[in-house]
Amino acid sequence: MSVARLAARRDERPTLMHVVGARPNFVKMAPVVEALERGAAFDQFVVHTGQHYDARMSEDVLADLDFPEPDRFLGVGSGPHGEQTAKVLAGFEQVLFEVQPRAVLVAGDVNSTLACALAASKLGIPVAHLEAGLRSGDWTMPEEINRVLTDRLSEVLLTHSPEALDNLVSEGIDPARVHYVGNTMIDSLRRCEKRARARAAFADFELSAHEYVLVTFHRPGNVDHPLRLDQIVIALIALAAHCPVVFPMHPRTRARLHGNDSLKALEAAGVRCIEPVGYLDFLSLQAGAGAIVTDSGGIQEEASALGVSCFTFRPNTERPVTLTHGTNTLLGDDPMEIAHVRPAPWDPTPSAIPLWDGHAAERVADVLVDRFARERVEEVAL
Numbered sequence: 478m479s480v481a482r483l484a485a486r487r488d489e490r491p492t493l494m495h496v497v498g499a500r501p502n503f504v505k506m507a508p509v510v511e512a513l514e515r516g517a518a519f520d521q522f523v524v525h526t527g528q529h530y531d532a533r534m535s536e537d538v539l540a541d542l543d544f545p546e547p548d549r550f551l552g553v554g555s556g557p558h559g560e561q562t563a564k565v566l567a568g569f570e571q572v573l574f575e576v577q578p579r580a581v582l583v584a585g586d587v588n589s590t591l592a593c594a595l596a597a598s599k600l601g602i603p604v605a606h607l608e609a610g611l612r613s614g615d616w617t618m619p620e621e622i623n624r625v626l627t628d629r630l631s632e633v634l635l636t637h638s639p640e641a642l643d644n645l646v647s648e649g650i651d652p653a654r655v656h657y658v659g660n661t662m663i664d665s666l667r668r669c670e671k672r673a674r675a676r677a678a679f680a681d682f683e684l685s686a687h688e689y690v691l692v693t694f695h696r697p698g699n700v701d702h703p704l705r706l707d708q709i710v711i712a713l714i715a716l717a718a719h720c721p722v723v724f725p726m727h728p729r730t731r732a733r734l735h736g737n738d739s740l741k742a743l744e745a746a747g748v749r750c751i752e753p754v755g756y757l758d759f760l761s762l763q764a765g766a767g768a769i770v771t772d773s774g775g776i777q778e779e780a781s782a783l784g785v786s787c788f789t790f791r792p793n794t795e796r797p798v799t800l801t802h803g804t805n806t807l808l809g810d811d812p813m814e815i816a817h818v819r820p821a822p823w824d825p826t827p828s829a830i831p832l833w834d835g836h837a838a839e840r841v842a843d844v845l846v847d848r849f850a851r852e853r854v855e856e857v858a859l
């Protein structure tokens with residue numbers, strides 16, 4: 478009998494608490510929750526911090542992923558980093574007191590990730606970090622601070638690319654705590670790819686496959702500085718003179734563009750400035766694009782897995798495997814580089830990235846069962 482089935486025979490299974498809060502978390506965690514549900518070694522308890530709360534940033538994405546209804550919603554909303562992190566910390570601590578989980582699983586690098594890892598570790602509850610060990614070396618990014626501190630607080634480090642182990646070891650982390658499991662974001666992608674491609678969401682804009690460039694910008698480093706944002710807008714207007722451009726806008730970006738003439742100028746140039754779209758529609762827009770211009774982390778990975786050229790408007794990336802094995806190119810720091818991107822009529826063929834194979838969540842589940850449910854399983858077996 479398998480480890481997971483044996484544990485399921487107990488009435489009282491250990492509780493594993495999952496944290497989700499912002500859009501990319503949902504995509505990374507959905508296959509893990511599903512794999513653990515199949516194994517039945519844990520009672521799962523999902524906490525949604527509410528860092529993202531708009532239907533298009535949260536509910537729509539969760540629905541596309543068949544994500545189970547969260548057990549608790551903290552409703553922290555937006556705010557300055559300190560305030561948002563503090564609200565998650567205080568709210569999550571109360572849930573920990575109440576539920577007393579065996580362990581907590583956090584994912585990625587958003588403020589909710591760090592806040593929940595901190596709350597749990599202060600109470601002596603072990604933390605497992607999914608997507609551990611990524612480093613951009615850029616300490617001006619809030620995500621880099623969240624990554625380094627979350628890894629330091631975590632007992633189990635689940636990595637998705639080979640260089641993550643070196644990064645962690647160089648910071649003094651015991652390699653015995655590091656498990657190379659692969660990329661659960663790609664599990665979600667492979668699960669939904671067929672449905673997403675069949676949608677051909679670009680047809681809603683009267684576009685054909687491969688003729689347009691898909692654009693996203695949301696990083697504070699790009700959108701919070703008016704001069705920088707103006708330069709990006711000028712470059713996008715120049716790009717739109719050559720090819721159709723579709724720009725699903727993060728609320729942060731729309732808020733920064735609103736109230737001046739930039740939004741109108743983009744629209745006048747033909748840029749399709751649309752609201753954020755759900756997971757399936759966005760995957761569909763990515764798969765149909767002739768090229769993608771972005772400052773996102775996850776899109777570098779998804780574009781690589783789909784084999785679509787990705788041009789990342791950043792001077793660095795914490796995901797170098799997408800440069801060496803994927804379709805990603807760093808555009809650097811000059812906004813006018815964006816204007817030179819062109820859609821390609823066919824996709825490049827990326828080499829496969831090791832363990833980005835659609836089965837990462839099963840490996841995550843094995844590690845978590847082994848580390849946090851094995852005692853009980855052995856007890857049951859006696």
Ligand code: UD1
Nearest residue numbers: 499500501528529530531534555556587588619620728729
């Ligand atoms: C967060 C993550 C970032 C991730 C991104 C994915 C941190 C530090 N950053 O950035 O790593 O790539 O999510 O989208 O955690 N807003 C809304 N509705 C929402 C959510 C946000 O209107 O549902 C607006 C608010 O004006 C808010 C702003 O967007 O102030 C920023 O939201 P926030 O959660 O602070 O960070 P993101 O930029 O979304």
